[in-house]
Amino acid sequence: MSPARIWRPGDLKLLIVGVAFLVVWGVIGYRLFDLQGAQAVELASVGFEQRIQEQSITPARGTIFDRDGVELALEIDGWNVVVDPSMLADPVETAEVLAPFADDPLDEFAAELTEGWSSGDRYAEVAMRVDNATKSQIEDAIADYNNDVERSERITGVFYREQPLRVYPAGSVAAQVIGLTSYETGSGIEGLEMTFDSELEGEPGRRIVERDPQGRVIPQGHVLVEPATPGSDIITTIDREIQFAAEQALTKALQLTDAAGGAIVVLDPETGAVLAMASAPGLDLNDRSQATPELLRNRAVSDVYEPGSTLKLLTVAAALEEGVVEPDTHIDTPPEVEIGEFTYEDHGNNPEWMTVSDVVARSSNVGTIEIQRRLGSEKHYEYLTEFGLGQKTGLDVTGERHGILAPTSQWNITSGSSIAIGYAVHTTPLQMAAVYAAVANDGLWIEPYLVSEIVQPDGSRIVTNPRERRVLSDETAQTVRGMLGRVIDIGTGSRASLTDYTAGGKTGTTNKFDVEAGEYSNDTYASFIGMAPLDDPKVVVAVVLDTPKGQLADGTSLSLGGASAAPVFAEVAQNALHQLGVAPDKE
16 A cells, blocks of 8 residues: 655645745735835825815005005906817807907917817917906807807807906006006016015915815815915005196197107105106006007106206306305306317307396306306315215116216316206206205205005005205205296296296206217207295106207297296196195285
């Protein structure tokens, strides 16, 4: 009898299979233990991170107001209108229905939708940043079309995505002062929108939601919302009515004189507040097609020019303050005077001598040069800098230029004489307005400013406190104002006379330097800067016209400041004083 066999055929295979099963189940068990035990917390965290989605919450941009709380720039609800071409029944018909609202012409828009429909594209733009009214019109147009066609032919796949819209209710009023925001980022790119962008833009928030693999929000999932902090509001010094009147007067002046451009500044001399700052040609901020660099340029702070006779005021004021002349001091005024190789002359027939007051009233070049000679170049330069020339005023707006005023170490034999009458120095209209405001304010120069307050989201306020410095005594300032009154009463500024108020000011006519020719041309900057009422000025108005042409009915050339700029001063100053409620002082 043979011994019993322990291993039967196939037992080894079964053993191997069994061992394999044990190993596999062991690995699976270990893996389960590892995943559900040791790594449970880590993997749960990874899964959660895959399910959650973080979205940025755009903060509401702050509003820009005028001095009376009227909105000049604000944010409203807006929409981006888009379409899914793959969902369209007829892309050409859809294009025709939406064409009145589309950003692109019909042929381009129809071609885009047709190409997207053919290729299965899921996205095409109809119109970006439309307001609620336009959105409703689009919805009505689609509804009207869909009511007249079969279900299969209806327009579907049009979607509306929220997109805040920056609007400017006043349109062109103070356009160059306010500036613009970028369509792409919403950040400020010009004017106050740019200067105070960090204050206006606020702080973004965030929204965290838990979504399933299909992107749907899980009802019982985690939701976290951190609200956005809205931007601060900006309160400007601009008076919208005065600004509008200044822009209207400037536009009319350009039409009358065919000038290339112009600027007007209206200051409150007691505070430094800019009541109006007009620049022409202008633009409507709501029409982006007009927003060229040329039209967005704020000429009141970016254009530099030789101020001509308007700067004679500073020369005379400095000489009076230093005591080197008195208002009735006799000044020799020959027809011309030679200094170095240059000849300075007066226009018209002036007497052989004049008082200092007459020199100002008649705008005598040779008389002013003699006064500057008595003052001396070092003192002259000291007053020029004290009055703010050759440096920025510090205005809260981008694009301000500092002008050109060389130090006395770089002056030649003719520099003092040329600067005395407004040549060989370059200023901005704002700088010159600030010079006259110091005279109007009894000799106290105050830094001009455009923003009076920043109102933060919590209601706290940051108030502007402009710098100030005394440049003249009260007595000298009052004396100079009297001289400026004579300019209008008997001198070159007769066309600047106001109907209801006394006023004083100075004309300016400066030949423009032709860089290519290397000499002065016949083109001019025509200007007038003045103040009213004369005894206690409430406004200072500076008017500068670039290259005015033509002549008045009496034959007077409009290239002269007294002919073209002086009447604009009168119109703007009269309107501003009425708007401010200043009582007339002229009988």
